Amino acid sequence: MTFSDKYIQAPQRLLGDGLINSAHRYPTKTAIIVKNTTYTYGQLNTDAMKLAHALIERGIEPGDRVAIYMENSWACAVSIFGASLAGAVFLVVNPQTKANKLQYILNDSGAKALIANIKLQRELQEACLDVMELNNVIVVGANSKIILNDSILIENFNDVLELVGRHDKIKLPQIIPNDLASLIYTSGSTGFPKGVMMTHQSMVFTIWSLIEYLRIDNDDRIMLVLPLAFDYGLYQLLMSVASGATLIMEPSFIFLGNIYKQVEENKATIFPGVPTTYAMMVASFRNKPFSLESIKKVTNTAASLPPDYIPILRKIFPNALIFKMYGLTECKRVSYLEPELLDEKVRSVGKAIPGTETFIMTIDGKKAKPNESGILYVRGPHIMVGYWNQEERSKKMLVPGELPWERVLCTHDLFKMDEEGFLYFLGRSDDIIKTRGEKVSPLEIENVLLKLKGVKESAVVGIPDEIQGQIIKAFISVDKGIHLTEKEVRKFCNAHLESFMVPEKIVFLDELPKSSNRKVDKKILMEND
Known part of the structure; x- marks a missing residue:
């Protein structure tokens, strides 16, 4: 074995090693495509x-x-x-x-x-x-x-x-x-x-854990429409380079027709997105059906993928496995659901990613029983070492584990785990609405609203109220050509939700405001009169 052979087989320890190794293996292979221009690993x-x-x-x-x-x-x-x-x-x-x-x-x-x-x-x-x-x-x-x-x-x-x-x-x-x-x-x-x-250690570990469960290899071609400033977008680049795959890079997701063209022309095989991405695609499909047959894997994170999107996504991506995932920047990714279990566990975000562990603690600090709600904790090499220059905030997220030297990540998100160990996201703990003495998950209401024909996106927030604590306010955008009234929305909610969960205020918007990471920006909605 030559020195070169040994070098090519060297393990990746640093982020840069992934590029160096792939450049030695595939110097003339296309690494990145940007605006129809190809660039090799060399x-x-x-x-x-x-x-x-x-x-x-x-x-x-x-x-x-x-x-x-x-x-x-x-x-x-x-x-x-x-x-x-x-x-x-x-x-x-x-x-x-x-x-x-x-x-x-x-x-x-x-x-x-x-x-x-x-x-x-x-x-x-x-x-x-x-x-x-x-x-x-x-x-x-x-x-x-x-x-x-x-x-x-x-x-x-x-x-x-x-x-x-x-x-x-x-x-x-x-x-x-x-x-x-x-x-x-x-x-x-x-x-x-x-x-x-x-x-480097945490990011390299995460890269290869993701590559493993997403079944990525050097034949894959990843369609990137998410910003590299968003960790979900950044890791598409890092995974692609480490595995020797090809990344098709688009600066934005504004022009859907151009994205579909890029997918077809470059024969993309993996499509990562967030719920707002898929909301736009679902609306586009309803207006004019289409399919992207080259895509073999569809991935989602940032927020839970509404179950009612799944049937339409299967029509848009007829040959794809759909991976539901959950994560947060502080550890990149927490869990994933095997696509073969999507129908069986449609509301679950799966189990911990390879090489990591999750558990749920009740509010009083006890291990949660199956199907009992509590706060999700994460163990593994993928968690952050803290927030830069913010020691006190770091301590709130990184708490002592069972091992004397260990720190585990407290997500502060509400979850439950079933008897088989599958996780179910119930809502952000700081998003929970307290109304009429009841605790309400905005996510539950949002998913119901998305079942109403014509609703493209929904977001629910709690507005302070002296008598009720908070009142529920829903923001809705609808598909082009669809007209809905408050009365119709409220009637639908009454049929599918407990009375205390029915929104008291309903606001229709052309589009829901998005943060720079393409998530619905509830801070802006909270300021909406």
């Missing part, structure tokens, strides 16, 4: 190595933070791996992020370098007026100089790569699996996001 490895060298030359040391602020693109993929190979901690910021939040993230993370798209120049200029640690900005698509502030060096992305010599002569820094790999910023109750700290 190209991805070369450009990422060049960027890593450039960052090191500009003073980036192991553990330094590098922010990436752009849409899904080739440059974004190169930046993620380039920063990681340089030993930096990368953070991907959603391109929809406005200047005040961008500035907060840059200062909170202490980012020393920022790689951004020139299209976001206005937000960049405003955000960089008052940043503490940032001293290097590399701009993608810039043909001329832009000015941020006097202390920041501005360079062009392509120029930076061209200035670097042979990438095989680059000496990478020594880092180990325990080192931080990424900060993943997620919504916070204060209005500003919090940075979830993930090590």
